[in-house]
Amino acid sequence: MTTRQLHLNLFLHDTGHHEASWRLPDADPHALLDLAYHQRLARIAEDARFDSLFLADSPVLFGDVGRRPQGRIEPTVLLAALAVTTSRIGLIATASTSYNEPFNLARRLSSVDWISDGRAGWNIVTTAGEAAARNFGLEDQPLHRDRYARASEFLEVATKLWDSWEDDAVVADKAAGVHTLADRVRAIDHRGPHFRVDGPLNAPRSPQAYPVLVQAGSSEDGKAFAGRWAEAVFTAQPTIEEARAFADDVKRRAVENGRDPEHVKILPGIVPILGDTEEEARELEAELDRLIRPEYAREQLARTLRVDPESLAFDRPLPDDLPDEDEIEGAKSRYTLIVQLARRESLTVRELIGRLGGGRGHRTFTGTPVQVADTIQEWFETGAADGFNIMPAVLPSGLEAFAEKVVPILQERGLFRTEYTGRTLREHYGLPRPANRLSAEVASRDAVLSS
Amino acid sequence: MTTRQLHLNLFLHDTGHHEASWRLPDADPHALLDLAYHQRLARIAEDARFDSLFLADSPVLFGDVGRRPQGRIEPTVLLAALAVTTSRIGLIATASTSYNEPFNLARRLSSVDWISDGRAGWNIVTTAGEAAARNFGLEDQPLHRDRYARASEFLEVATKLWDSWEDDAVVADKAAGVHTLADRVRAIDHRGPHFRVDGPLNAPRSPQAYPVLVQAGSSEDGKAFAGRWAEAVFTAQPTIEEARAFADDVKRRAVENGRDPEHVKILPGIVPILGDTEEEARELEAELDRLIRPEYAREQLARTLRVDPESLAFDRPLPDDLPDEDEIEGAKSRYTLIVQLARRESLTVRELIGRLGGGRGHRTFTGTPVQVADTIQEWFETGAADGFNIMPAVLPSGLEAFAEKVVPILQERGLFRTEYTGRTLREHYGLPRPANRLSAEVASRDAVLSS
Numbered sequence: 001m002t003t004r005q006l007h008l009n010l011f012l013h014d015t016g017h018h019e020a021s022w023r024l025p026d027a028d029p030h031a032l033l034d035l036a037y038h039q040r041l042a043r044i045a046e047d048a049r050f051d052s053l054f055l056a057d058s059p060v061l062f063g064d065v066g067r068r069p070q071g072r073i074e075p076t077v078l079l080a081a082l083a084v085t086t087s088r089i090g091l092i093a094t095a096s097t098s099y100n101e102p103f104n105l106a107r108r109l110s111s112v113d114w115i116s117d118g119r120a121g122w123n124i125v126t127t128a129g130e131a132a133a134r135n136f137g138l139e140d141q142p143l144h145r146d147r148y149a150r151a152s153e154f155l156e157v158a159t160k161l162w163d164s165w166e167d168d169a170v171v172a173d174k175a176a177g178v179h180t181l182a183d184r185v186r187a188i189d190h191r192g193p194h195f196r197v198d199g200p201l202n203a204p205r206s207p208q209a210y211p212v213l214v215q216a217g218s219s220e221d222g223k224a225f226a227g228r229w230a231e232a233v234f235t236a237q238p239t240i241e242e243a244r245a246f247a248d249d250v251k252r253r254a255v256e257n258g259r260d261p262e263h264v265k266i267l268p269g270i271v272p273i274l275g276d277t278e279e280e281a282r283e284l285e286a287e288l289d290r291l292i293r294p295e296y297a298r299e300q301l302a303r304t305l306r307v308d309p310e311s312l313a314f315d316r317p318l319p320d321d322l323p324d325e326d327e328i329e330g331a332k333s334r335y336t337l338i339v340q341l342a343r344r345e346s347l348t349v350r351e352l353i354g355r356l357g358g359g360r361g362h363r364t365f366t367g368t369p370v371q372v373a374d375t376i377q378e379w380f381e382t383g384a385a386d387g388f389n390i391m392p393a394v395l396p397s398g399l400e401a402f403a404e405k406v407v408p409i410l411q412e413r414g415l416f417r418t419e420y421t422g423r424t425l426r427e428h429y430g431l432p433r434p435a436n437r438l439s440a441e442v443a444s445r446d447a448v449l450s451s
Numbered sequence: 452m453t454t455r456q457l458h459l460n461l462f463l464h465d466t467g468h469h470e471a472s473w474r475l476p477d478a479d480p481h482a483l484l485d486l487a488y489h490q491r492l493a494r495i496a497e498d499a500r501f502d503s504l505f506l507a508d509s510p511v512l513f514g515d516v517g518r519r520p521q522g523r524i525e526p527t528v529l530l531a532a533l534a535v536t537t538s539r540i541g542l543i544a545t546a547s548t549s550y551n552e553p554f555n556l557a558r559r560l561s562s563v564d565w566i567s568d569g570r571a572g573w574n575i576v577t578t579a580g581e582a583a584a585r586n587f588g589l590e591d592q593p594l595h596r597d598r599y600a601r602a603s604e605f606l607e608v609a610t611k612l613w614d615s616w617e618d619d620a621v622v623a624d625k626a627a628g629v630h631t632l633a634d635r636v637r638a639i640d641h642r643g644p645h646f647r648v649d650g651p652l653n654a655p656r657s658p659q660a661y662p663v664l665v666q667a668g669s670s671e672d673g674k675a676f677a678g679r680w681a682e683a684v685f686t687a688q689p690t691i692e693e694a695r696a697f698a699d700d701v702k703r704r705a706v707e708n709g710r711d712p713e714h715v716k717i718l719p720g721i722v723p724i725l726g727d728t729e730e731e732a733r734e735l736e737a738e739l740d741r742l743i744r745p746e747y748a749r750e751q752l753a754r755t756l757r758v759d760p761e762s763l764a765f766d767r768p769l770p771d772d773l774p775d776e777d778e779i780e781g782a783k784s785r786y787t788l789i790v791q792l793a794r795r796e797s798l799t800v801r802e803l804i805g806r807l808g809g810g811r812g813h814r815t816f817t818g819t820p821v822q823v824a825d826t827i828q829e830w831f832e833t834g835a836a837d838g839f840n841i842m843p844a845v846l847p848s849g850l851e852a853f854a855e856k857v858v859p860i861l862q863e864r865g866l867f868r869t870e871y872t873g874r875t876l877r878e879h880y881g882l883p884r885p886a887n888r889l890s891a892e893v894a895s896r897d898a899v900l901s902s
Contacts, residue, residue, distance in 0.1 A: 020628075022623075022625070022630060023625045023628060024625075025625075027625075029621075029623035029625065029630060030621070030623065033565045033654070033655065035534075035535070035565075035566050058653075059554055059555060059558065059653065060653060061636070061650075061651050061652065061653040064633075065620075065630065065631035065632075065633050065636050066628075066629045066630055066631060066632070066633055067628075067630065068630055069630055069631075070630075070631070070653060071616070071621070071631075071653060071654040071655040072653065072654060073562040073565055073566060073654070074555075074558050074559050074562040076527075076528055076531075076559075077527055077528065077531040077559055077562040077563055077566060078531070078562065078566070080527075080528040080529070080531035080532045081531045081532060081534060081535050081566050083486075083532060084486070084532050084535040084536060085535060099552065099554075099555070100552075100555065101550065101551075101552075101587055103510055103550075103586040103587060104510060104525075104550070104551065107510065107525050108525045108527075108528055111524040111525040111528040111529065112528055114484045114486075114524055115486050115524060115528060115529070115532050131649070134647075134648075134649040135554040135648055135649055135650065136552055136554060136648075137646060137647045137648070138647075165522070169516075170480075170481070170522070172473075172480035172481065174473070174474045174475075174476075174478075174480065177471075177474060177517075177518075177742065177744045177747075178517045179473060179480060179516065179517055179518065179519055179520055179521075180516035180517060180520075180521070180522075181516075181517070182515075182516050182517055185512070185516050195588060196585075196588045196589075197585075197586055197587070197588070198582070198585040198586055199512075199586065200512050201512065202509075202510070202511060202512040202521060202522060202523065203484070203522040203523060203524070204484065204522040291628065293628045296628075
């Protein structure tokens, strides 16, 4: 038995990560707007002792409303509701640094942390795509580099706001009539190229101080950002070698930022398609792929690749003259991953669509529970992963299968907890509660003044 | 028995609307950050068949952190959590049009409406004060008139986003592989002086279509806005005559906007301080007023009046040379109300502080349950009110007393429901579900084209 423990995050996505999952006979195509559906999924994950569950998000409706369910509940609202019917599992909301104000978002995340007694996480995204930009007064999306520059400054502001109250600021002295000590609550007076924010926040320092900071970009800018800020990284890694190189790279960057590499958890995505036999698993996968409408999928692929859909022939490989990653101002790492996958495995457009329908670039693993557990163990023990972002192809059935059949194997092997030992999301992931940067600054200034 | 029914909204505010309520022996000074506390209050109000509960809000920490609890949970987050443990009561969040993006806020309100099965309301505020402005990149607050111009355009954008999906857009046709009909989901392509928003929203039209639109400004701009948009108006009215004039004024403006005056509910605030005898009620009031720290309260008053605190002598009336309402760019109607109250009743600064500590300009009613019920009935039956915004001086005890002692009297008199008859907040208030403006526009354009 190893002392290092595996981490599991449930990536909640519609009726499942396979784009045709809503068309299965048992699927509820209205589930995305149904609180009871999400409560049920959260309960299954919590009963299986998952560290956390996670909601992706983008403030935009993508083009193909026919293709799959798209109307959804905003993550901080949904997670606040899920906080009520769960007690241990972490709750990670995606929110954009490009299309929020730091004061408002820092405050809502602090609120979720209060409501959940310290179970909030924030998946930090810069939001690719001009469609989103056009919901916020812009003609086109900001450049990739500018989005990351704004994201860095956003984090500076947000962490200062979370530190604007000392932990001991509230004294609640009824006799003296003093609720909070004024000198323990400080303005932040942030002045930067993107933001001017006076603060302080209008909430005390929350149970975790900061939500767990999660990030998923794997471009150069994305990895630099992760090295500086991320405490957990969601990533799409097709092979164990690439995953290990990625993990080493991000942890090295954390060290360069003066951080402990143990405090950055690498969580590759995995799409398990489970069967009691390999054959059963392959049948389920084939059934799902048959339900993909190829013309929708081709349009989606063409948009990611920034090419005309007509230029993609179903039974031929991708065209040679695709743009370079440098020219892509959208989701750079997604783009590169898809192109490399198609080239490496010489896939036709139709085959590529099948692969993306399941995992959208993440590793689809079709097999028996033992086979999936073996893979997880191998990746975990060789440093390719600190845990996994579990992306069931079909929900809730794929989650139920994973919880009932794979998790017990991982527990028997001593890789995964059988009971929660911590209370907060930080405790689940073995992450420290951040020290207060602003009070440290004040203390060192006072020391200089008195010396 | 009258067929017109009274409406009751619970204004949740800290440990009560009296600023010293947190200092009472039974008060929990940490209650504001405690979900269980809010769940308890919501349950009491729902058991008493209140139409709704409401949370005020401003994205700022005001100066006096010593004076009373200020750190709080953001309203859409808190109401999402309360939606889970209630099933009928309406949930009204305050949110600012000056410091939000329409896409984000329209979406969160739609999300709360989905989560609660049609119980969301939005108290629309423009957010006075330069301290809030300085959390959002501005040096000072926008002018009062500009804030209202932005608010009007914000409502144009938000309602178009809520109408961007037809009610019948989602068909969920599994066999055909068509989830949503693309021609029933439309871009809004809004272009205006404050906002450019393409849309559509990334959520279907919610159970109520729009949250119930509530507003509370009583300045000229505020009343004009209410006439155009508000379906319920919270207002501070010190006398029955002024309340009736106000109600007539707002309803006349609604008619001028082509609206049914019955679809604007006027809800004056009332701070009940209840005792089984008048003497007992007066003792409670006196106990509360003794707990106000006058130096804090004077600073707060000075800020509202835009004068130096030192210019306010405790045992003298307000100085004569106060600014005109025209010069106030903050909360105009609050300013005027306070100055008029002080002048009309020749109050000293100390007496004025006592009055404001309880009701902050709202009518404080100290007496027995029958006396309070008599007042409510008189205001309701003479057209001064369609219902009341109940602001207990102390929570939860003041709410419990109102629910146990005043509500049954109102029910016996046939003024107030004994059971909920509707499901949604709109149904509680007798408000229609809005027709879809965008689909009406398309229909009339098609009619022109084919004629």
